[in-house]
Amino acid sequence: MYRFYVDDIPIRVFKNNTNIGVGYPSQAMKIEASLWDGDSWATDGGQTKINWSMAPFKAHFQGFDISGCPKTDPNNNNNNNEDCFLPEHWWNSEKYWALDSKQKTDLKNVRKKYMNYDYCSDRNRYPVSPPECLINS
Numbered sequence: 001m002y003r004f005y006v007d008d009i010p011i012r013v014f015k016n017n018t019n020i021g022v023g024y025p026s027q028a029m030k031i032e033a034s035l036w037d038g039d040s041w042a043t044d045g046g047q048t049k050i051n052w053s054m055a056p057f058k059a060h061f062q063g064f065d066i067s068g069c070p071k072t073d074p075n076n077n078n079n080n081n082e083d084c085f086l087p088e089h090w091w092n093s094e095k096y097w098a099l100d101s102k103q104k105t106d107l108k109n110v111r112k113k114y115m116n117y118d119y120c121s122d123r124n125r126y127p128v129s130p131p132e133c134l135i136n137s
Contacts, residue, residue: 001097010099010107011114015132022132033059041125042117067091 002014016023035057040046068091069084085092099107111118119126120133 001099003096003099009110010103011110013099013107017132017135020131020135022130031061031064033061038117041122044116045124048116 001016003010004012037050039049043049087093090096120129
């Protein structure tokens with residue numbers, strides 16, 4: 001399970017669902033911000049409009065403590081990330097196999113308060129739910 005936290009609160013969780021054909025994200029992870037106009041679909045189905053008079057919008061990122069495995073180069077047959085799955089790495093311990101009850105509550109509250117769009121509930125764009133939505137709901 002990949003987890004993203006802000007101030008020790010989980011804000012995003014990626015589960016390994018390779019058993020249904022949906023594994024972990026396959027690209028290297030990075031932090032990136034963008035601003036685009038999602039008024040027509042991402043804000044309560046277009047009902048809530050963005051207040052552009054509040055611009056400029058700014059984002060600031062600092063204080064990252066990232067540990068993990070380096071990106072595997074597909075052109076280099078010698079690099080092997082098998083050691084990333086060894087049990088001595090903190091992220092492979094049983095403690096990190098699932099969220100505890102407080103983390104589940106925190107994630108639910110974050111989603112309820114801050115999430116405006118979830119592709120798993122967008123029946124207009126996805127009449128048939130993606131497989132991960134069926135088991136992660």
